[in-house]
Amino acid sequence: MANASINHLSAQEAQVEIQQLQDQLTTYGIAYYEKDAPLVEDHVYDAAYARLQALEQAFPQFVTQDSPTQNVGAAQTKAGLAKVVHPVPMLSLGDVFSLEELGEWEDRTVKALGFQPEYNAELKIDGLAVSLKYENGRLVQASTRGNGLIGEDVTANVLTIDSIPKQLQEPITIEVRGEIYMPKASFVALNEERENKGLQPFANPRNAAAGSLRQLDANETKKRQLAAFIYYTAEADVLGADKQSDVLLRFAELGLPTNTTNRVLPKMAAIDDYLATYTAKRDELPYGIDGVVVKVNDLDAEVDLGNTVKVPRWAIAYKFPPEEATTVVRAIEWTVGRTGAVTPTAAMDPVLLAGTTVQRASLHNPDYLQEKDVRVGDTVTLHKAGDIIPEIGQVLLAKRPADAVPYPIPTTCPACGAELVHVEGEVVLRCINPTCPAQIQEKLTHFASRNAMNIDGLGPQIISQLLEKGLIKDVASIYWLTKAQVLGLEKFQEKSANNLIAAIQASKENSAERLLFGLGIRLVGAKVAQTIMATMKTIPQLAQASAEDIVAIDGVGQAIADALVAYFQKPDAKRLLAELQQAGVNLAYQSQHAEVNPDSFFYGKTIVLTGKLEEQARPAVVQWLTAHGAKVTGSVSKKTDLLIAGQDAGSKLAKAEDLGITVWSEADFTSAKAAEEQATS
Numbered sequence: 001m002a003n004a005s006i007n008h009l010s011a012q013e014a015q016v017e018i019q020q021l022q023d024q025l026t027t028y029g030i031a032y033y034e035k036d037a038p039l040v041e042d043h044v045y046d047a048a049y050a051r052l053q054a055l056e057q058a059f060p061q062f063v064t065q066d067s068p069t070q071n072v073g074a075a076q077t078k079a080g081l082a083k084v085v086h087p088v089p090m091l092s093l094g095d096v097f098s099l100e101e102l103g104e105w106e107d108r109t110v111k112a113l114g115f116q117p118e119y120n121a122e123l124k125i126d127g128l129a130v131s132l133k134y135e136n137g138r139l140v141q142a143s144t145r146g147n148g149l150i151g152e153d154v155t156a157n158v159l160t161i162d163s164i165p166k167q168l169q170e171p172i173t174i175e176v177r178g179e180i181y182m183p184k185a186s187f188v189a190l191n192e193e194r195e196n197k198g199l200q201p202f203a204n205p206r207n208a209a210a211g212s213l214r215q216l217d218a219n220e221t222k223k224r225q226l227a228a229f230i231y232y233t234a235e236a237d238v239l240g241a242d243k244q245s246d247v248l249l250r251f252a253e254l255g256l257p258t259n260t261t262n263r264v265l266p267k268m269a270a271i272d273d274y275l276a277t278y279t280a281k282r283d284e285l286p287y288g289i290d291g292v293v294v295k296v297n298d299l300d301a302e303v304d305l306g307n308t309v310k311v312p313r314w315a316i317a318y319k320f321p322p323e324e325a326t327t328v329v330r331a332i333e334w335t336v337g338r339t340g341a342v343t344p345t346a347a348m349d350p351v352l353l354a355g356t357t358v359q360r361a362s363l364h365n366p367d368y369l370q371e372k373d374v375r376v377g378d379t380v381t382l383h384k385a386g387d388i389i390p391e392i393g394q395v396l397l398a399k400r401p402a403d404a405v406p407y408p409i410p411t412t413c414p415a416c417g418a419e420l421v422h423v424e425g426e427v428v429l430r431c432i433n434p435t436c437p438a439q440i441q442e443k444l445t446h447f448a449s450r451n452a453m454n455i456d457g458l459g460p461q462i463i464s465q466l467l468e469k470g471l472i473k474d475v476a477s478i479y480w481l482t483k484a485q486v487l488g489l490e491k492f493q494e495k496s497a498n499n500l501i502a503a504i505q506a507s508k509e510n511s512a513e514r515l516l517f518g519l520g521i522r523l524v525g526a527k528v529a530q531t532i533m534a535t536m537k538t539i540p541q542l543a544q545a546s547a548e549d550i551v552a553i554d555g556v557g558q559a560i561a562d563a564l565v566a567y568f569q570k571p572d573a574k575r576l577l578a579e580l581q582q583a584g585v586n587l588a589y590q591s592q593h594a595e596v597n598p599d600s601f602f603y604g605k606t607i608v609l610t611g612k613l614e615e616q617a618r619p620a621v622v623q624w625l626t627a628h629g630a631k632v633t634g635s636v637s638k639k640t641d642l643l644i645a646g647q648d649a650g651s652k653l654a655k656a657e658d659l660g661i662t663v664w665s666e667a668d669f670t671s672a673k674a675a676e677e678q679a680t681s
C-alpha cells in the first residue's frame with residue numbers, strides 16, 4: 001500500500017502531496033456532487049482519499065480546515081457511501097463571535113417580527129449533523145449533511161448507535177435532525193488505544209466522530225461508542241408542538257435522545273446567565289461544546305422569518321471565543337511509558353487555559369516534534385483540543401530567541417540507555433529493554449492506579465522510593481511489603497503505613513478484570529479486560545486459552561487475542577501469575593461487577609447528594625451512580641469529587657463550595673446521565 005512509503009517522506013514532500021491531493025479531491029467532489037458528473041471511478045477517489053487521510057495522520061500539521069477530510073462540504077462526501085438528497089436542505093447556522101453581534105441579530109429579528117419573541121437557548125454540541133427519517137415510527141434512513149442538499153447514507157452505521165431508537169414510541173412519520181458526537185471519555189479511550197497501537201491520535205472528538213460515523217464497516221463504527229442529541233425537525237406540526245422547547249420535550253417522549261440543558265429566554269439579555277453557567281461547566285460536561293445556539297422559540301415566528309439562501313434567519317450560533325493562551329517552553333522532556341514508548345512533552349511556564357492551569361503538553365512523537373519544530377525558549381500558543389487536552393497550536397517565530405536550536409531526537413532511552421527502535425508502521429520511538437527501570441516504574445504505577453488494582457496511596461513517588469530501595473521489583477512483590485519496610489520510607493508514620501498496607505491487602509479481593517487490566521498487556525484496556533473476564537472467569541483459564549477461544553468473545557479482536565496469548569506464553573508472565581496466586585490475590589471474576597463500565601464519567605468518583613431532587617427518586621440516583629462505579633457517601637470532604645445539589649441544599653453545598661468541589665444541579669446530572677446512557681451499550 002501507499003502507506004508504507006509515508007515514513008520515508010520529508011515534511012516538505014508530504015506537504016506538497018497533501019496540497020495536490022486536497023485540490024484533486026475537491027475537484028472530484030464538486031464534479032460528483034454538485035455537477036453530478038463524476039470525473040473518476042469511485043475506487044480512484046477512494047484511493048486518493050485514503051492516501052490523503054494517511055498523509056494527514058502522519059503529518060497532522062498540514063491538515064487544513066478546508067481539506068476534503070475535514071470539511072463538512074461537498075468534497076467531504078466520499079465515494080463508497082450512497083448519496084441521499086435532503087428534500088429540506090440541511091442548512092448550517094450563521095455564526096456570531098461576540099455578544100454585540102448577538103445583540104445585532106436580536107435587533108434584526110425583533111424588527112422583522114414586529115414584536116419581542118422569546119428564545120430557546122441550547123448548547124452547541126461539537127459533533128456532526130445527521131438527519132434521521134422515521135416511517136410509521138421505524139428508522140428507515142440516516143444521512144450526513146454533506147453539502148446541505150446531498151449527504152451520505154450512513155444508516156447501517158447509525159443503527160449501531162444504541163441511544164438512537166430504531167423504533168419511536170409512537171408510529172409517526174417524521175424527519176428529525178441532530179448531532180452525533182463522541183463523548184469525551186470515549187475520545188480519550190480511543191486516542192489512548194491509537195497511541196498504544198502507534199497510530200496518530202485524532203485531533204478532537206469532532207474529527208473522531210466524523211471519521212467513526214463514515215466508516216464503510218459498521219462494526220468499526222459500533223466500537224467507537226458514538227452518541228447523539230436530536231434537536232430539530234421541519235415537521236413540528238406532526239408532533240403537535242408550536243414551540244421549539246416543546247419540540248424537544250416531544251422528542252424525549254418519542255424516545256429520541258435530547259439534551260436537557262436548554263433554557264427558554266424571555267429576551268436575549270437573559271442569555272448572560274446561561275452563558276456564564278455553561279462556560280463555567282464546560283470542562284465537566286461529558287461531551288464537547290463550542291458555543292450556544294439561540295432559536296426563536298415560537299415556530300410560527302420561525303416560519304415567518306424563514307431562511308436566507310445560506311442560513312436560517314430564526315436561529316444563530318454564538319461561538320465561544322477561542323480559548324487560547326501563550327506561554328514559554330522551558331524544557332522538552334522525554335518520558336518512557338509502560339509499553340516502552342518514548343514520548344516528548346513540552347514543559348512550559350504555567351498558564352490558565354479554559355479553567356485549568358496548564359504547564360505540560362504532549363508533543364506525541366518525534367515526527368510531530370520535528371514538524372512543529374518546538375524549541376526550548378519558544379513562545380507558543382496553547383489551546384484545548386476537543387475541550388479536553390492541552391495542545392500547542394503554533395510557535396510564535398517572531399519571539400524565538402536567536403540561540404534556539406532544533407531539539408535533538410534521542411537515540412537512546414533516557415532511563416536505561418538502551419538503543420531506541422522505530423517499530424515498522426509506528427510513529428513512536430520505543431525502548432525495548434524489558435528491564436528498563438522507567439518502564440517498570442510505569443507498569444507498577446499503572447497496576448496500582450484507580451481503574452486497575454486501585455491501591456489508594458501507592459502513587460508514583462512511593463513506587464519510585466520502593467524501587468530505589470529494592471523493596472519491590474514487579475507487581476507481585478507489592479504484596480510482600482511489610483509495615484516495617486513502609487515505615488522506612490520518607491514521610492511515613494504509623495497511621496499512613498497502616499493505611500497503605502491495608503489498601504494493598506484490600507486490593508487482593510478485587511474482581512480479576514482489574515488484575516488483567518493492571519498487568520498492562522498491550523491493547524488490553526479496562527473495558528476489554530472486563531469483557532474478557534466476564535467470559536473467561538479466571539486468569540488461569542484465560543492464560544490457557546487459545547487465540548481462537550479469545551477471539552470468539554464478542555468485542556475482542558484478533559490483535560488483542562494475539563497480544564494476550566503472546567503475553568501468557570512468556571516464562572516471566574507464568575512466574576508472575578504463580579507469585580500473585582501465592583500472595584493470595586484473587587484471580588477470579590466476580591460477576592456482580594459485570595455492569596460497571598470503567599469508561600464511565602462517574603467511575604471511581606466519590607459523590608455526595610444533597611437537597612431535594614425533583615425529577616427522580618434519590619435511591620434510584622444512588623443506585624444508578626453505584627452501578628456506574630461511583631462511591632456515594634454522606635458527607636463532603638476533600639476526597640469528594642462531585643456534589644449533586646437539589647433544591648434547598650444547605651451546609652453540604654456551602655462546604656463543597658468552600659473546598660472548591662465541583663457542584664452540579666439535578667439538571668446537570670440528568671443531562672450527564674442521558675449522555676452516559678447513550679454512550680454505553
Ligand SMILES: [Zn+2]
Nearest residue numbers: 413416431436
Ligand atoms: Zn529504557
